[in-house]
Amino acid sequence: MSPRGRRPGGEDTRAAIIGAARSEFAQRGYDGTSLRGVAREAGVDPKLVHHYFDGKTELFAEVMAFPANPAVLVEQIAAAPRAQLGETLARAFLTAWDSPEGRERFAAMFAAAAAHEEHARMVREFVGREVLHRVVETMQPRDGTAPQSGESLELRVALGAAQLVGMGMLRYVVKVPAVADATVEEVVAILGPTLQHHLVPPSG
Missing domain, CATH: 1.10.357.10 (Tetracycline Repressor, domain 2)
Structure with missing residues:
Protein backbone atom coordinates (compact mmCIF):
# COMPACT_ATOMS: atom_id res chain seq x y z
CA MET A 1 0.00 0.00 0.00
CA SER A 2 1.41 3.37 -0.96
CA PRO A 3 1.82 5.93 1.84
CA ARG A 4 -0.86 8.57 2.12
CA GLY A 5 0.01 12.04 0.92
CA ARG A 6 -0.17 14.85 3.42
CA ARG A 7 -3.23 17.06 3.29
CA PRO A 8 -3.05 20.80 2.81
CA GLY A 9 -4.66 23.11 5.37
CA GLY A 10 -8.39 23.84 5.42
CA GLU A 11 -11.61 22.77 7.09
CA ASP A 12 -11.30 19.28 5.60
CA THR A 13 -7.88 19.01 7.21
CA ARG A 14 -9.21 20.11 10.59
CA ALA A 15 -12.01 17.56 10.33
CA ALA A 16 -9.49 14.87 9.37
CA ILE A 17 -7.36 15.73 12.44
CA ILE A 18 -10.40 15.49 14.73
CA GLY A 19 -11.40 12.16 13.18
CA ALA A 20 -7.88 10.80 13.55
CA ALA A 21 -7.69 12.05 17.14
CA ARG A 22 -10.99 10.37 17.99
CA SER A 23 -9.60 7.09 16.67
CA GLU A 24 -6.25 7.48 18.44
CA PHE A 25 -7.80 8.40 21.79
CA ALA A 26 -10.18 5.45 21.55
CA GLN A 27 -7.39 2.99 20.71
CA ARG A 28 -4.57 4.32 22.89
CA GLY A 29 -6.31 6.28 25.64
CA TYR A 30 -5.46 9.85 26.56
CA ASP A 31 -2.01 9.10 27.97
CA GLY A 32 -0.94 6.95 25.03
CA THR A 33 -2.00 9.40 22.32
CA SER A 34 0.51 11.86 20.88
CA LEU A 35 -0.02 14.78 18.52
CA ARG A 36 2.55 13.28 16.19
CA GLY A 37 0.57 10.03 16.11
CA VAL A 38 -2.62 11.96 15.36
CA ALA A 39 -0.86 13.77 12.51
CA ARG A 40 0.37 10.47 11.11
CA GLU A 41 -3.12 8.96 11.29
CA ALA A 42 -4.64 12.03 9.61
CA GLY A 43 -1.95 12.16 6.94
CA VAL A 44 -0.91 15.72 7.76
CA ASP A 45 2.22 17.52 8.82
CA PRO A 46 2.46 17.65 12.64
CA LYS A 47 2.72 21.44 12.40
CA LEU A 48 -0.84 21.53 11.11
CA VAL A 49 -2.11 19.84 14.27
CA HIS A 50 -0.42 22.57 16.32
CA HIS A 51 -1.85 25.17 13.93
CA TYR A 52 -5.42 24.12 14.67
CA PHE A 53 -5.08 23.00 18.30
CA ASP A 54 -2.99 24.39 21.13
CA GLY A 55 -1.84 21.04 22.47
CA LYS A 56 -3.38 17.69 23.31
CA THR A 57 -5.70 19.11 25.96
CA GLU A 58 -7.47 21.37 23.48
CA LEU A 59 -7.66 18.60 20.88
CA PHE A 60 -9.20 16.21 23.41
CA ALA A 61 -11.70 18.88 24.46
CA GLU A 62 -12.74 19.22 20.81
CA VAL A 63 -13.10 15.48 20.34
Whole structure:
Protein backbone atom coordinates (compact mmCIF):
# COMPACT_ATOMS: atom_id res chain seq x y z
CA MET A 1 0.00 0.00 0.00
CA SER A 2 1.41 3.37 -0.96
CA PRO A 3 1.82 5.93 1.84
CA ARG A 4 -0.86 8.57 2.12
CA GLY A 5 0.01 12.04 0.92
CA ARG A 6 -0.17 14.85 3.42
CA ARG A 7 -3.23 17.06 3.29
CA PRO A 8 -3.05 20.80 2.81
CA GLY A 9 -4.66 23.11 5.37
CA GLY A 10 -8.39 23.84 5.42
CA GLU A 11 -11.61 22.77 7.09
CA ASP A 12 -11.30 19.28 5.60
CA THR A 13 -7.88 19.01 7.21
CA ARG A 14 -9.21 20.11 10.59
CA ALA A 15 -12.01 17.56 10.33
CA ALA A 16 -9.49 14.87 9.37
CA ILE A 17 -7.36 15.73 12.44
CA ILE A 18 -10.40 15.49 14.73
CA GLY A 19 -11.40 12.16 13.18
CA ALA A 20 -7.88 10.80 13.55
CA ALA A 21 -7.69 12.05 17.14
CA ARG A 22 -10.99 10.37 17.99
CA SER A 23 -9.60 7.09 16.67
CA GLU A 24 -6.25 7.48 18.44
CA PHE A 25 -7.80 8.40 21.79
CA ALA A 26 -10.18 5.45 21.55
CA GLN A 27 -7.39 2.99 20.71
CA ARG A 28 -4.57 4.32 22.89
CA GLY A 29 -6.31 6.28 25.64
CA TYR A 30 -5.46 9.85 26.56
CA ASP A 31 -2.01 9.10 27.97
CA GLY A 32 -0.94 6.95 25.03
CA THR A 33 -2.00 9.40 22.32
CA SER A 34 0.51 11.86 20.88
CA LEU A 35 -0.02 14.78 18.52
CA ARG A 36 2.55 13.28 16.19
CA GLY A 37 0.57 10.03 16.11
CA VAL A 38 -2.62 11.96 15.36
CA ALA A 39 -0.86 13.77 12.51
CA ARG A 40 0.37 10.47 11.11
CA GLU A 41 -3.12 8.96 11.29
CA ALA A 42 -4.64 12.03 9.61
CA GLY A 43 -1.95 12.16 6.94
CA VAL A 44 -0.91 15.72 7.76
CA ASP A 45 2.22 17.52 8.82
CA PRO A 46 2.46 17.65 12.64
CA LYS A 47 2.72 21.44 12.40
CA LEU A 48 -0.84 21.53 11.11
CA VAL A 49 -2.11 19.84 14.27
CA HIS A 50 -0.42 22.57 16.32
CA HIS A 51 -1.85 25.17 13.93
CA TYR A 52 -5.42 24.12 14.67
CA PHE A 53 -5.08 23.00 18.30
CA ASP A 54 -2.99 24.39 21.13
CA GLY A 55 -1.84 21.04 22.47
CA LYS A 56 -3.38 17.69 23.31
CA THR A 57 -5.70 19.11 25.96
CA GLU A 58 -7.47 21.37 23.48
CA LEU A 59 -7.66 18.60 20.88
CA PHE A 60 -9.20 16.21 23.41
CA ALA A 61 -11.70 18.88 24.46
CA GLU A 62 -12.74 19.22 20.81
CA VAL A 63 -13.10 15.48 20.34
CA MET A 64 -15.16 15.17 23.52
CA ALA A 65 -17.19 18.29 22.66
CA PHE A 66 -16.32 20.03 25.93
CA PRO A 67 -18.06 23.43 26.10
CA ALA A 68 -14.86 25.08 27.38
CA ASN A 69 -11.13 24.53 27.23
CA PRO A 70 -10.26 22.57 30.41
CA ALA A 71 -6.78 24.08 30.49
CA VAL A 72 -8.25 27.57 30.79
CA LEU A 73 -10.57 26.47 33.60
CA VAL A 74 -7.68 24.88 35.50
CA GLU A 75 -5.70 28.12 35.15
CA GLN A 76 -8.64 30.03 36.65
CA ILE A 77 -8.81 27.58 39.55
CA ALA A 78 -5.04 27.75 40.06
CA ALA A 79 -5.19 31.54 40.28
CA ALA A 80 -7.78 31.48 43.07
CA PRO A 81 -6.73 32.16 46.69
CA ARG A 82 -6.59 28.92 48.69
CA ALA A 83 -9.39 30.20 50.93
CA GLN A 84 -11.68 30.40 47.88
CA LEU A 85 -10.61 27.23 46.09
CA GLY A 86 -13.82 25.27 46.70
CA GLU A 87 -16.07 28.10 45.61
CA THR A 88 -13.93 28.80 42.54
CA LEU A 89 -13.93 25.14 41.50
CA ALA A 90 -17.71 24.81 41.86
CA ARG A 91 -18.35 27.99 39.90
CA ALA A 92 -15.91 27.01 37.12
CA PHE A 93 -17.57 23.60 36.75
CA LEU A 94 -21.07 25.07 36.60
CA THR A 95 -20.03 27.88 34.26
CA ALA A 96 -18.61 25.32 31.83
CA TRP A 97 -21.57 22.93 31.79
CA ASP A 98 -24.65 24.96 32.72
CA SER A 99 -25.76 26.16 29.28
CA PRO A 100 -28.40 24.03 27.50
CA GLU A 101 -25.73 22.81 25.08
CA GLY A 102 -23.32 22.08 27.93
CA ARG A 103 -25.96 20.07 29.81
CA GLU A 104 -26.56 17.93 26.73
CA ARG A 105 -22.85 17.35 26.23
CA PHE A 106 -22.33 16.41 29.87
CA ALA A 107 -25.14 13.84 29.69
CA ALA A 108 -23.81 12.43 26.42
CA MET A 109 -20.23 12.19 27.70
CA PHE A 110 -21.13 10.27 30.83
CA ALA A 111 -23.61 8.04 29.02
CA ALA A 112 -20.83 7.06 26.61
CA ALA A 113 -18.36 6.53 29.47
CA ALA A 114 -20.84 4.23 31.21
CA ALA A 115 -21.45 2.21 28.04
CA HIS A 116 -17.93 1.94 26.58
CA GLU A 117 -14.74 1.13 28.46
CA GLU A 118 -12.52 2.87 25.90
CA HIS A 119 -14.52 6.06 26.39
CA ALA A 120 -14.34 5.72 30.17
CA ARG A 121 -10.59 5.18 29.91
CA MET A 122 -10.16 8.39 27.90
CA VAL A 123 -12.13 10.43 30.42
CA ARG A 124 -10.40 8.78 33.39
CA GLU A 125 -6.90 9.42 32.07
CA PHE A 126 -7.72 12.95 30.97
CA VAL A 127 -9.26 13.92 34.32
CA GLY A 128 -6.32 12.37 36.15
CA ARG A 129 -3.62 13.95 34.03
CA GLU A 130 -4.98 17.32 32.99
CA VAL A 131 -7.37 18.25 35.79
CA LEU A 132 -6.69 16.47 39.08
CA HIS A 133 -2.90 16.46 38.78
CA ARG A 134 -2.78 20.15 37.89
CA VAL A 135 -5.14 21.12 40.69
CA VAL A 136 -2.98 19.09 43.10
CA GLU A 137 0.05 21.09 41.97
CA THR A 138 -1.72 24.37 42.70
CA MET A 139 -2.59 23.20 46.23
CA GLN A 140 1.01 22.74 47.33
CA PRO A 141 2.19 25.50 49.72
CA ARG A 142 4.16 28.31 48.12
CA ASP A 143 5.45 29.87 51.33
CA GLY A 144 8.41 27.56 51.83
CA THR A 145 6.62 25.17 54.19
CA ALA A 146 6.88 21.44 53.62
CA PRO A 147 4.75 20.09 50.76
CA GLN A 148 1.83 17.86 51.59
CA SER A 149 1.82 14.18 50.73
CA GLY A 150 1.08 13.67 47.05
CA GLU A 151 -1.12 10.67 47.75
CA SER A 152 -3.13 12.58 50.34
CA LEU A 153 -3.62 15.52 47.98
CA GLU A 154 -4.63 13.29 45.09
CA LEU A 155 -7.21 11.60 47.30
CA ARG A 156 -8.57 14.98 48.40
CA VAL A 157 -8.82 16.23 44.82
CA ALA A 158 -10.39 12.96 43.63
CA LEU A 159 -13.02 13.20 46.38
CA GLY A 160 -13.68 16.79 45.38
CA ALA A 161 -14.10 15.67 41.77
CA ALA A 162 -16.54 13.00 42.93
CA GLN A 163 -18.64 15.71 44.57
CA LEU A 164 -18.67 17.72 41.35
CA VAL A 165 -19.45 14.79 39.07
CA GLY A 166 -22.16 13.56 41.42
CA MET A 167 -23.76 16.99 41.44
CA GLY A 168 -23.46 17.11 37.64
CA MET A 169 -25.16 13.75 37.30
CA LEU A 170 -28.08 14.89 39.48
CA ARG A 171 -28.33 18.29 37.73
CA TYR A 172 -27.79 17.32 34.08
CA VAL A 173 -28.51 13.59 33.72
CA VAL A 174 -30.97 12.44 36.39
CA LYS A 175 -32.37 16.00 36.66
CA VAL A 176 -33.47 15.88 40.28
CA PRO A 177 -35.63 19.04 40.48
CA ALA A 178 -34.06 20.52 43.61
CA VAL A 179 -30.60 20.31 42.03
CA ALA A 180 -31.55 20.87 38.38
CA ASP A 181 -33.59 24.01 39.11
CA ALA A 182 -31.21 25.65 41.59
CA THR A 183 -29.29 28.71 40.42
CA VAL A 184 -25.53 28.54 39.97
CA GLU A 185 -24.99 30.73 43.04
CA GLU A 186 -27.28 28.58 45.18
CA VAL A 187 -25.27 25.48 44.28
CA VAL A 188 -21.94 27.27 44.74
CA ALA A 189 -22.98 28.54 48.18
CA ILE A 190 -23.68 25.01 49.44
CA LEU A 191 -21.19 22.95 47.43
CA GLY A 192 -18.25 25.37 47.70
CA PRO A 193 -17.60 24.81 51.43
CA THR A 194 -17.81 21.04 50.95
CA LEU A 195 -15.23 21.18 48.19
CA GLN A 196 -13.09 23.48 50.32
CA HIS A 197 -13.13 20.89 53.11
CA HIS A 198 -11.98 18.18 50.69
CA LEU A 199 -9.33 20.22 48.95
CA VAL A 200 -7.72 22.31 51.69
CA PRO A 201 -6.81 20.70 55.03
CA PRO A 202 -7.94 22.66 58.12
CA SER A 203 -4.33 23.54 58.84
CA GLY A 204 -3.77 24.64 55.21
